Amino acid sequence: MSSVRSTCPYCGVGCGVLLTPKGAGGLDVKGDPDHPANRGRLCSKGSALGETVGLAGRLLAPRVDGQDTDWNSALDHVADRFSRTIAEHGPDSVAFYASGQMLTEDYYVANKFMKGFVGTANIDTNSRLCMASTVAGHKRSFGTDTVPGTYEDLDEADLVVLVGSNLAWCHPILHQRVLAAKEKRGTKLIVVDPRRTASCDAADLHLPLKLGSDVALFNRLLTAIAEAGALDRTYLSHVNGFDAALETARADSIEPTGLSSDLVDEFCRMWIGTKRVVTIFSQGVNQSSAGTDKVNSIVNCHLATGRIGTPGCGPFSVTGQPNAMGGREVGGLANTLACHLDIENAAHRTAVKDFWDAPRIPEGPGLKAVDLFRAVAKGQVKALWIMHTNPAVTLPEADAVQAAIKGCDFTVVSEIAATTDTSVLADVLLPASAWAEKDGTVTNTDRTISRQRSVLPAPGAAKPDWWHIAEVAKRMGFGSAFDFANSAEIFREHAALSGIAGGFGRDFDISGLAEITDSEFDALAPARWPVAGRRGGRFFADGQSFHSDKRMRMVPVAWRAPDARRAPRFPFRLNTGRVRDHWHTMTRTSLSPRLSAHLAEPFVEIHPVDAVNLGIEPDTLVEVTSPTGRAVLRATISDATRQGELFAPIHWTGQTAPTGRIDALVAGATDPFSGQPESKAAVCAAKAFNASWYGFAVSARPMTPTCDYWAVAPSATGWRMELAGQTIPADWEDAARNLFDLPDAQAQVVTDPARGVARLAFYENDLLISALFAGPKPLGLMRDYVATLPNEDVLTGRAPADRPDPGPMLCACFGVGVNTILTAIESDGLMTVEAVGAALAAGTNCGSCRPEIATLLANSRAREAAE
Incomplete structure (x- = not known):
């Protein structure tokens, strides 16, 4: 089959991809050598996109109150509840929470719906957390x-x-x-x-x-x-x-x-x-x-x-999401209008209102993300629509946000996944198209507009995001304003409106594309805005700004400390961020075994001096608490983090590691100008989590853990799970059968009560389907080998001598493990990162593993010198 040019759905770099259907829903993904953003390169996440398009966990039909239904019934219900809420409590009693995962056309329709026809600026986006x-x-x-x-x-x-x-x-x-x-x-x-x-x-x-x-x-x-x-x-x-x-x-x-x-x-x-x-x-x-x-x-x-x-x-x-920029362009933030126009400017409001033929435009900003969900908690927002994002995990004070959504009178969630932390709280779930099924545009960090093209059919009843909104808008009486036939028609309207913004002297003007035909839209090559009287390039070399006097502004700013102050109860600062191979809350990346193999569970990075002072040993568990929440995380002891500061990643959820929801620890302090929360400097405390046992489990089937700590990740043969508990099970075999839901499977059990060790394997038709390893300390196992569910004597926890263990994944692009690299360094005398790449390909694609390869080389040389 011929390849289709599209755009990667991860970060704001906006890499071009070549997508080729493989049949049976599969997808081959390569970098597009002609795209100006990446010139054919892809990172580990982009390279693994083909592994994330399966239907596992997909929402395939509308659901109302937990029951599958048809589109007409679901849309009528949403329109009725929103209309009644507005009639009884006013337009500001409803809100929309959008996402940088949405295409520009989706974002445009959402903004038009809320600000132009519902008449509220209570539409904000997870980009509020980003840029x-x-x-x-x-x-x-x-x-x-x-x-x-x-x-x-x-x-x-x-x-x-x-x-x-x-x-x-x-x-x-x-x-x-x-x-x-x-x-x-x-x-x-x-x-x-x-x-x-x-x-x-x-x-x-x-x-x-x-x-x-x-x-x-x-x-x-x-x-x-x-x-x-x-x-x-x-x-x-x-x-x-x-x-x-x-x-x-x-x-x-x-x-x-x-x-x-x-x-x-x-x-x-x-x-x-x-x-x-x-x-x-x-x-x-x-x-x-x-x-x-x-x-x-x-x-x-x-x-x-x-x-x-x-x-x-x-x-x-540099922005974090694939279409954070597109959301900025269409007015997806609560304090902006479309096309970089100002919501407080009466002339701008009138121009947009007239262009849309809208009944009303709000005269001021709406609620920004943190305040929006606080208003939900207070009952001020009574009907809420969340699209393609997971605020029950990602917003600060995540536990309170989760409770707010659960307590909201009426919540709609448009999603591809049925069981995110947010989806499970919805009154209505609307099945959305996923990235390889969508058609429209995105804008990357340097203002380049690229096409997102559909290459796979949407499964079940899944529909594009803009269609969800337009159909509800029609049912609410907004008629022809939302009678869009396709994404090209929405794009043309957006481009035409940008011409009006250009007339006001705004920077965002793509009116040169306002007359684009459907076929020209389909073939649209990457284009950097503006696309009007001038072509997209650099701004401000001439010192001319977009202020009314055309002059640039230097702003007097003075250092001020992070909002929350450290105290004896909370002596640490918590820094949060991303890891190399995961994305947001892993709805997509958690489907790829090789992306999960690099860092398979949540962790906290702590300085060695702090670890000694707290009695925390490597690979044990750490309990981190703050004024707003609690987490239990794996200890990574490293001087890469300053003393007195901790670092933890943001990706784990109630579905993948319930005690790893790190934003539960982050207070809702925000910037007074942007409303962006302070996610890098929360105050917290840390102490050793006194686990009585640690475990590792693998299974060809989903597992149902009930212990104090667990983190699950996919493997090539099913799932792998880290576990720990403060109470040792009375009977390890019963505990394992409950974990695996295998009441009758044949079991091989080895226990040593004196040492607190238990190893159990379960078989069906002489095939290994599940195994559990447990002991009083963190386990030294060949996890990546055990996760293959070998039929040899798995209870040793080690690969046979004639089967090399690749070790933990280091290069996700080419599936190269740490042990494979170490063996090559020692046996072939490799001395440089480039030599490792030439021998094993590791580090030759996106390069993000090169620092780790360099560390392995340095450690190897240090060992040789010591010998």
């Missing part, structure tokens, strides 16, 4: 939410500074571009991050500043720029606020950063002494109660030196 501080910072500096640069700037920069961005793991394809520039033209790399991450492997300088202290660092840089005479006075003639910004910066000190003056001086020398500088920033900047100020502190330095809008220069926000 809202960047939006606010951009608007303060530039007058609108404009990303100034392009990916080509990474190729042309002489210095790239990563601030709060583990680019190597979270945006690997962009990281590869930086490394290519480093090799080709000597580009320097600085990493500003509290943790030593994979991105530090190739860095020329790492600044491990304290959590939340970015403003203090960049204020010092701005001061040093002025002291060094490095100001661009010509550019500053177009800028307001320079004197006030510099005066405020001079009043700050570097003490909050915890960095030495020598290290900060070296950073300033490198930044000032290099003309072409790109400062890439991500969640470490955005997810803060001072996130907007952090953004402006970075932008200030670029404006002061005129390093913006020219090749290899500029502040560059």
